[in-house]
Structures are given as structure tokens and as C-alpha cells.
Amino acid sequence: MNWRAALLAACLAVPTGLWAQDVSPAEAAASALEDLSAARDLLEAAKGGRERVAALSETVRAYEAGLSAVRAGLRRATIRERELSLKLAGQEEEIAALLTVLQARGRAGSPSLFLHPEGALGTARAGMIVSQMTPALNAQADALRETLVEVSTLRQLQAGAERSLQDGLTGVQDARTALSQAIADRTDLPRKFTEDAVKTALLIATTETLEAFAAGLGEISGGPLETAANVDVFDQKGALPLPVAGRVLRRAGEADAAGIKRPGVLLATRPRALVSAPVAATIRYQGPLLDFGNVMILEPKSGLLMVFAGLDVVYGRTGEVIAEGAPLGLMGGKDAAIGEILTQVGDGTGSDLSQSLYLEVREDNEPVNPESWFRTQRED
Incomplete structure (x- = not known):
């Protein structure tokens, strides 16, 4: 089964009513498939770096979107399959009785079998009772048949999940490797300035806070920067x-657990997730900083800084101008093995969001709530 077919099967096999999100599984699958198709078309057409x-x-x-859709579909499929299996187990006696009645009706080859010993009147009464029972019996049989078919479909979906997930994980790992190589080979990005490595090292060595480091960034570049794009980023504020x-x-x-409060937000992400530029900007700094791990600092406009801390891999060079959506780096951790994913799905846990990215926004060197700039929500 190829990746597209597997994704479609995984998402469409679960009835729409089982999804908690506003987006139906059919819509989620269609969107993921469109993203995959468009990405492959772009990749084949790409010529320049x-x-x-x-x-x-x-x-x-x-x-990433496709794998997320498959995880969500499998999680809901597992919950639904358990629910139906428990329901069937609790109705064993009722189902056995229903099957006995249906089998008896199936063996009835002649109306004479329904003759009542009290004569014609008793036979008529018995016939009326049977005629009233028939629709109810048929309804029960239809409901049982639908439940059994749904359980069978869900179990087939779970049985085929391993190959679907393996294809997706292999694909995303190959794409990340190719992306890292393409960025290493890239030489055509415009630059606003060239980093002074000595000044940068001195600034890092003499600052103890993010605020002090941000304030000293102007010295590294030799002065304020112009807007990195023709569009005024303040027009996109909040969106x-x-x-x-x-x-x-x-x-x-x-x-946090230690009682420390920070002016930014902390985002839970999956291992090796791709971090992208939310807006066109100039890279003011990229690399390790204080206790934040690898940090990427963007300046979309003079006086506005966006800080992304906690990355494992960072892309690009200080001074480069990058476009909206450009890759900034990858989160840490390792992709879960197939067995771990299936266990998480079976347990209904959200432990796959094991990495965290810190996001801070500073206007004129003062921190502001990032939610005034970004669309945020509690759930995926």
C-alpha cells in the first residue's frame, strides 16, 4: 500500500461522527493528500537552490501533517473499537437470544408451523404477535450487523497501520536529510549584513540575560535594519x-515547575518537527545562547525581534534575509519507533509531544505577549 492510499484509508475508515475536531476525517485526509501532492510537484519542478x-x-x-492525521485517526479508531467490543461483550446473552429467534424463523418453511393449538383465533393472534415482532427483530439484526462490520473495519485499519506509519516515517526522514543538504548547498540568499564573529562572541560572553543580548544585537550588525519585506509586518499582527x-x-x-515566569510562550511539539519562519525577516542570530539551547532570532522590522529557543538544528547564517515559511531548524529528540507510536495510540496518550520550543517577541527591546502576534490555541 503506498503512502497516499494508506493515509486515505486511515483517515476515511473512521466514521465522521467519531472525531472530536470540527474538521471531518475526510477533509483532514483530503487536505493532507493535497499537501503531499503539491509538495511533490514543487520538488520535481524545483531547479534552483x-x-x-x-x-x-x-x-x-x-x-508531518499526514502522520498527524494518521495518528489521530488511529487513536479514534482504537477508542471506538474498544467501545464497540465492550458493548458486544455486555450483550452476549441478548445477542444469543436474538440469533436463536432468527434461526428459528429461518427454519420456518411453512405457515403451518405457526398454527396455534387453540384453533384459528389463536393462530391469528400468534400471527399478529409475530408480525409485530418482525420489524423489531430486523432492526436489532441490522444494528448488530452494522456494529460487527464497523468492528471488522476498525480492526483491519489497525492491522494495516504499521506499514502506513513506516512509509510516512521513512518519507519524512528522507525529506529532512534532503532539506539539510539543500540548505548547506544554498548560496543565493540576500544578506543585510555580515556577522562579526568576534563581536558576537564577546556579546555572548558578557551578557547573562536574553534582554541584554537582544539590546546588544545592533552592535553586531553595525546599526538598525530595514524591513526585510515590502509588506509591513504590523499589518499581520495577531494573524x-x-x-x-x-x-x-x-x-x-x-x-513553570520551578516557579520561574517568562514573558514568552512554551510550545509542545513532536520530535524532529520542522520550525519555520512565520514572516519574512532577517536572521539576527542563530546558535547556542545561555541556557536556551540553540536559538534563532529574527528581525522582521527594525525594533521587532522574534526569539525561538530550544532547537536542536538551526539553518541559515546571521545576516541572511529569509522568506515567510523558510525553514529555521529542527526540534530535538528522535522519531518514535512504530511500536511506540502504536502503544501511544492504543493508550490514547499525548506523550508524543515530548519537545518544547520557547517563543518570545520583543518590541523596542521590551517583551510583549506573543499571543498578540500569533494565532495560538491549547489543542493541536
């Missing part, structure tokens, strides 16, 4: 997409 990077980025995002697929784990000002 920048085109290839964009195509591969779309491919990675499409695979920017999150840089990575996931959910809000902690909002601005909420204390």
Missing part, C-alpha cells in the same frame, strides 16, 4: 501562524 529548499520544506510539513506544529504548553507569565 532556493526553490528546492522551499519544495523540501513543504514536503516535510506535508509528511501569524505558529512556527511549529504543536500546542501551547505554557502561556506568557505562567510559572
Whole structure:
């Protein structure tokens, strides 16, 4: 079974009414398939370095969306299959009685079998009772048949899940490898400035906070930057997409387990998830910083900084101007093995969101709530 067929089967096999989200499984599957198709078309048509990077980025995002759709479909399929199996187990006596009656009716080859010993009147009464019972028996039999068919379909879906997931994981890993190579080979991005490595090292060594580092960025570039795109980013305020697929784990000002409050939001993501630029911007800094791990700092416009901290791999070079949607890097961790994914699905857990990305926005070197810029929500 190829990836598209597997994705379609996994998403469409679950009845629409079983999904908690507003989006039906058919719509989710169609969207994921369109993303995959468009990404592959872009990849085949890509010739230049920048085109290839964009195509591969779309491919990675499409695979991530497809795998997420399959996980969600399998999780709901597993829950529904358990629900139906428990229901059938609790109705064993009722089902046995129903089957006995149906078998008796099936053996009745002649109306004479329904003759009543009290004569014609008794026979008429018995016939009326049987005629009233028949629609109810048929309805029960139809309901039982539908339940058994649904259970069989769900079990077939679960049995074929391993190959579907393996194809998807292999595809996304290949796409990430190709993306990293394409970015390494890229030489045609415009640059606003060239980083002074000595000044950068000194700034990192002499600052102890993100605020101090952000304030000193102007010295690295030699002055303020112009807008990285013709579109004014402030026109997009409140409507920017999150840089990575996931959910809000902690909002601005909420204390963590140690009681520390930060002005940014913490996003829960899957391992190796692709982090993308929400808007066209200049890379002001990329690399390790303080205790934040690998950090990417973008400047869409002079005085506006967007900080993304906690990446495992960062792409690009300081001073480069990148487009909206450009890849910034990858989250850490390792893709779950097939057995782990199926266990998570079976348990109904959300433990696959094991990585976290910190997002902070600063206007004129003052932190602001990122939710004033980004569309955020608690759930996937």
C-alpha cells in the first residue's frame, strides 16, 4: 500500500461522527493528500537552490501533517473499537437470544408451523404477535450487523497501520536529510549584513540575560535594519501562524515547575518537527545562547525581534534575509519507533509531544505577549 492510499484509508475508515475536531476525517485526509501532492510537484519542478529548499520544506510539513492525521485517526479508531467490543461483550446473552429467534424463523418453511393449538383465533393472534415482532427483530439484526462490520473495519485499519506509519516515517526522514543538504548547498540568499564573529562572541560572553543580548544585537550588525519585506509586518499582527506544529504548553507569565515566569510562550511539539519562519525577516542570530539551547532570532522590522529557543538544528547564517515559511531548524529528540507510536495510540496518550520550543517577541527591546502576534490555541 503506498503512502497516499494508506493515509486515505486511515483517515476515511473512521466514521465522521467519531472525531472530536470540527474538521471531518475526510477533509483532514483530503487536505493532507493535497499537501503531499503539491509538495511533490514543487520538488520535481524545483531547479534552483532556493526553490528546492522551499519544495523540501513543504514536503516535510506535508509528511508531518499526514502522520498527524494518521495518528489521530488511529487513536479514534482504537477508542471506538474498544467501545464497540465492550458493548458486544455486555450483550452476549441478548445477542444469543436474538440469533436463536432468527434461526428459528429461518427454519420456518411453512405457515403451518405457526398454527396455534387453540384453533384459528389463536393462530391469528400468534400471527399478529409475530408480525409485530418482525420489524423489531430486523432492526436489532441490522444494528448488530452494522456494529460487527464497523468492528471488522476498525480492526483491519489497525492491522494495516504499521506499514502506513513506516512509509510516512521513512518519507519524512528522507525529506529532512534532503532539506539539510539543500540548505548547506544554498548560496543565493540576500544578506543585510555580515556577522562579526568576534563581536558576537564577546556579546555572548558578557551578557547573562536574553534582554541584554537582544539590546546588544545592533552592535553586531553595525546599526538598525530595514524591513526585510515590502509588506509591513504590523499589518499581520495577531494573524501569524505558529512556527511549529504543536500546542501551547505554557502561556506568557505562567510559572513553570520551578516557579520561574517568562514573558514568552512554551510550545509542545513532536520530535524532529520542522520550525519555520512565520514572516519574512532577517536572521539576527542563530546558535547556542545561555541556557536556551540553540536559538534563532529574527528581525522582521527594525525594533521587532522574534526569539525561538530550544532547537536542536538551526539553518541559515546571521545576516541572511529569509522568506515567510523558510525553514529555521529542527526540534530535538528522535522519531518514535512504530511500536511506540502504536502503544501511544492504543493508550490514547499525548506523550508524543515530548519537545518544547520557547517563543518570545520583543518590541523596542521590551517583551510583549506573543499571543498578540500569533494565532495560538491549547489543542493541536
